[in-house]
Amino acid sequence: MTALVEVLPYIRRHRARFLAGAACIAVEATVSALAPLVVKFAVDALRSRATWGTITAYAGALLAVALVAAFFHYLQRMLVYDAARSVEAGLRHDLYARLVRQPPAWFDAFPTGDVLSRFTNDLRVVQMALGPGARHALGTLATLVLAVAFMLWIDPLLTLMALLPLPAVSLVVKLMGQRIHRRSEEAQAALANVTTAVQENLAGLRVVRAHGREEAERIRFRGHSETYVSANLRLIRIQAFLSPALTLLLGLSFLILLWLGGRRVATGAITLGDFVAFTMYLGMVSWPMIAFGWIANLFQRAAAAMGRLNRVLLAEAAIDDQAADPAARITRGTIAFRDVMFRYGPDRPPVLDRFTIEIPAGTTLGITGPTGGGKTTIARLIARLYEPDTGRIEIDGRPIAEYPLAVLRAAIGFAPQEPFLFSETLAANLAFGQDGEPSANGGRGQLEIEDAAAIAGLADDVAEFPAGYDTMIGERGITLSGGQKQRAALARALLVEPKILILDDAFSSVDTETEERILERLRAFMADRTTILISHRASTLRAADRIVVLDDGRIVESGSPNDLAAADGFYAALRRRQRLEAEIERA
Numbered sequence: 001m002t003a004l005v006e007v008l009p010y011i012r013r014h015r016a017r018f019l020a021g022a023a024c025i026a027v028e029a030t031v032s033a034l035a036p037l038v039v040k041f042a043v044d045a046l047r048s049r050a051t052w053g054t055i056t057a058y059a060g061a062l063l064a065v066a067l068v069a070a071f072f073h074y075l076q077r078m079l080v081y082d083a084a085r086s087v088e089a090g091l092r093h094d095l096y097a098r099l100v101r102q103p104p105a106w107f108d109a110f111p112t113g114d115v116l117s118r119f120t121n122d123l124r125v126v127q128m129a130l131g132p133g134a135r136h137a138l139g140t141l142a143t144l145v146l147a148v149a150f151m152l153w154i155d156p157l158l159t160l161m162a163l164l165p166l167p168a169v170s171l172v173v174k175l176m177g178q179r180i181h182r183r184s185e186e187a188q189a190a191l192a193n194v195t196t197a198v199q200e201n202l203a204g205l206r207v208v209r210a211h212g213r214e215e216a217e218r219i220r221f222r223g224h225s226e227t228y229v230s231a232n233l234r235l236i237r238i239q240a241f242l243s244p245a246l247t248l249l250l251g252l253s254f255l256i257l258l259w260l261g262g263r264r265v266a267t268g269a270i271t272l273g274d275f276v277a278f279t280m281y282l283g284m285v286s287w288p289m290i291a292f293g294w295i296a297n298l299f300q301r302a303a304a305a306m307g308r309l310n311r312v313l314l315a316e317a318a319i320d321d322q323a324a325d326p327a328a329r330i331t332r333g334t335i336a337f338r339d340v341m342f343r344y345g346p347d348r349p350p351v352l353d354r355f356t357i358e359i360p361a362g363t364t365l366g367i368t369g370p371t372g373g374g375k376t377t378i379a380r381l382i383a384r385l386y387e388p389d390t391g392r393i394e395i396d397g398r399p400i401a402e403y404p405l406a407v408l409r410a411a412i413g414f415a416p417q418e419p420f421l422f423s424e425t426l427a428a429n430l431a432f433g434q435d436g437e438p439s440a441n442g443g444r445g446q447l448e449i450e451d452a453a454a455i456a457g458l459a460d461d462v463a464e465f466p467a468g469y470d471t472m473i474g475e476r477g478i479t480l481s482g483g484q485k486q487r488a489a490l491a492r493a494l495l496v497e498p499k500i501l502i503l504d505d506a507f508s509s510v511d512t513e514t515e516e517r518i519l520e521r522l523r524a525f526m527a528d529r530t531t532i533l534i535s536h537r538a539s540t541l542r543a544a545d546r547i548v549v550l551d552d553g554r555i556v557e558s559g560s561p562n563d564l565a566a567a568d569g570f571y572a573a574l575r576r577r578q579r580l581e582a583e584i585e586r587a
């Protein structure tokens with residue numbers, strides 16, 4: 001339950017509405033508790049031959065009670081639900097704000113499905129506790145206190161006897177409620193499997209067909225479907241048991257009332273009006289007994305959900321501006337790694353081990369080597385997406401942690417091998433990095449979207465798109481080819497006009513000729529910038545001032561393209577292979 005403490009500040013923000021709602025609940029409960037009294041006096045009046053006028057007066061009183069209660073019911077519901085939804089919105093917003101700041105390492109440890117279920121299920125449960133939960137808790141408590149008070153006033157002994165079976169109602173609801181919840185979670189999970197199976201089959205339609213897996217998939221799907229049905233049956237079995245069990249227990253109360261109460265009326269200890277009112281109060285009390293079990297479960301679940309939300313809400317961003325000098329700016333773009341050791345997790349092997357390199361400002365460093373050698377990791381470390389375990393990374397002679405993240409990242413243009421484009425227009429996608437911190441490093445805004453697209457070799461493609469740069473990309477628009485995506489990502493990186501340009505295998509889906517034309521155009525752009533060119537093509541790497549071959553986190557070859565070509569190592573082999581391939585293609 002302590003996890004729920006974290007929700008208090010959000011409640012406090014909307015406390016006026018919560019308090020007003022509580023006041024309305026109290027008024028509604030009080031007014032409603034008067035109804036049986038009116039009936040009592042009406043019944044007693046009937047026995048002593050009431051006039052038409054008195055009966056009308058009692059009927060009018062009942063109507064007034066009902067109207068006032070209905071009005072306050074409306075008010076309290078509006079107020080409390082409104083406030084609960086506002087708390088939920090605040091939580092959701094903070095959750096999102098926290099997520100967009102977490103570094104990638106955080107998400108490596110936090111599966112996407114997990115994060116999504118926090119956004120949906122956990123938030124909903126907390127909202128349920130604060131809205132319906134809080135409303136019913138207060139309403140039933142008020143009703144219970146008032147009804148029992150009136151019952152005691154009418155007949156203390158009868159009250160005790162009639163209420164005897166009722167705590168069992170709360171207990172049954174509480175215990176069965178837990179079981180029902182557990183089974184409904186199982187049914188939910190089974191349904192999720194069914195949905196995932198359908199979704200994956202739609203997404204992987206071509207793969208399923210190509211491998212002739214339709215029948216196998218159908219059988220697998222039937223398995224999921226059957227699990228879902230049996231989970232639901234288990235749920236229905238217990239749900240079906242709950243309602244008769246409650247009816248039985250409540251019936252017991254009324255049995256006691258009829259039996260004992262009837263005798264009290266017969267002996268004249270209470271009036272018939274008392275008896276009728278008593279029956280109505282007992283009816284009012286049975287709902288709270290059911291509600292308390294339900295509310296207890298709801299708050300327990302809300303506490304668990306809030307505990308999970310807190311793991312996101314209270315997570316410190318591991319990479320932040322703590323050590324930054326707000327005035328620090330990147331003006332040249334010299335990069336240095338000094339004895340850097342890095343691993344993706346404490347129990348993983350080091351990707352880089354005592355890695356040292358110096359990249360002078362304005363030069364181009366080519367990096368190549370076998371897959372998994374650590375090339376991408378180097379790019380990520382420069383952008384401070386991850387932080388080294390030991391050693392230092394410096395830009396312009398200062399550790400990168402001394403630059404505000406906004407400054408550091410505005411200085412880096414990063415074109416990844418597998419770019420991500422949003423469901424937006426092409427123009428919005430290309431301009432994605434621009435609205436961050438316009439002049440963090442001074443001098444920005446020379447390059448137009450069209451220029452960047454032209455350099456990146458995307459302009460001709462755009463001319464063919466239905467709406468040019470305003471064409472929608474993604475599920476709601478056109479699908480770009482792998483090469484088009486890579487060139488779009490390159491244009492996006494160029495538009496940042498960065499001091500440091502990192503091309504991480506950014507041409508892998510672009511054919512060699514197109515790539516060479518792009519590199520030709522890029523030359524002017526790269527002239528006064530530091531470039532890191534990661535590639536598996538000898539022809540690409542030729543554009544570098546210096547090439548390093550990275551294998552298993554260590555530099556195994558290093559030198560100018562000409563030096564390496566003569567050295568008969570990885571690069572020379574790469575070069576020979578590419579020549580051979582070109583010759584075969586020509587033949």
Ligand SMILES: Nc1ncnc2c1ncn2[C@@H]1O[C@H](COP(=O)(O)OP(=O)(O)O)[C@@H](O)[C@H]1O
Pocket residue numbers: 108344351370371372373374375376377378
């Ligand atoms: N997010 C990650 N979590 C855990 N391990 C990773 C992650 N990204 C890369 N690795 C591992 O780090 C090593 C280096 O990967 P990477 O830098 O991508 O190599 P390259 O770009 O040279 O192919 C590989 O063994 C890879 O499996």
Ligand SMILES: [Mg+2]
Pocket residue numbers: 375376377417505
């Ligand atoms: Mg890579």
